[in-house]
Amino acid sequence: MNPDRPDPTPAPVDRTGVSPVTTGLARVLDDLVRIPGTRYRVGLDPVIGLVPVVGDAVGTVFAAAVFAEAVRNRVPVRILFRMGWNYLVDAVLGLIPFVGDVADAAHKATSKNLRLVDRTIADGRRVDTGARGYLLRAIGAVGLMLLVLLGIAGLALFGVVWLISRI
Numbered sequence: 001m002n003p004d005r006p007d008p009t010p011a012p013v014d015r016t017g018v019s020p021v022t023t024g025l026a027r028v029l030d031d032l033v034r035i036p037g038t039r040y041r042v043g044l045d046p047v048i049g050l051v052p053v054v055g056d057a058v059g060t061v062f063a064a065a066v067f068a069e070a071v072r073n074r075v076p077v078r079i080l081f082r083m084g085w086n087y088l089v090d091a092v093l094g095l096i097p098f099v100g101d102v103a104d105a106a107h108k109a110t111s112k113n114l115r116l117v118d119r120t121i122a123d124g125r126r127v128d129t130g131a132r133g134y135l136l137r138a139i140g141a142v143g144l145m146l147l148v149l150l151g152i153a154g155l156a157l158f159g160v161v162w163l164i165s166r167i
Contacts, residue, residue: 022069022114025062030108046105049094052160056094056153063087063149066110067142070117074126077137083113084145091152095159 029048031041049055070080090109094100120126127134 019069022066025065026110026114029062030111042105043108045108045110046101049101049104050098052097052156056091056156057150059087059091059094060146060149060153062110064142064146066113066117067146070113071135071138071142073117073121074128074134075117075120076125076127077134077141079116079120079125080138080141081145083116084141084148086112086116087145087149088152091149095152095156 028043029045030043032043034041045059048058067080067083070083086107086109090104090107093103093107096103
């Protein structure tokens with residue numbers, strides 16, 4: 001091979017990692033606008049959370065997208081549970097009207113979880129594609145966490161209906 005000419009074979013492309021769609025989703029939900037005079041950023045997640053029940057349901061759909069990204073990248077199941085914990089904290093904080101939305105703006109679960117997935121990939125802690133039962137365990141873990149999040153949304157709906165019936 002001639003040292004003056006570049007190698008004609010392309011370098012292998014790493015097809016893993018967090019997709020730009022999910023990264024953009026985290027930016028829109030958690031870091032869309034900088035608060036003037038500060039270095040702090042806030043996204044649409046706390047605004048969506050102001051709508052009772054619907055905000056929690058929409059948040060669960062976004063959580064499912066981030067979980068799907070993590071499973072696609074074969075992050076270990078224990079990392080999926082850490083991600084679920086972040087969303088659970090986010091959901092429980094969101095149950096407190098208005099105060100929960102302010103806490104939601106500070107917690108930024110989607111960004112935390114994407115950083116967790118990125119760090120896991122960068123550290124090379126992915127599960128081998130031949131690992132038996134990974135997909136089944138991962139789907140079970142994600143399904144369980146999404147059911148808990150939907151249960152919290154249902155509990156919020158029950159609370160809203162109960163409050164309205166008392167009026």
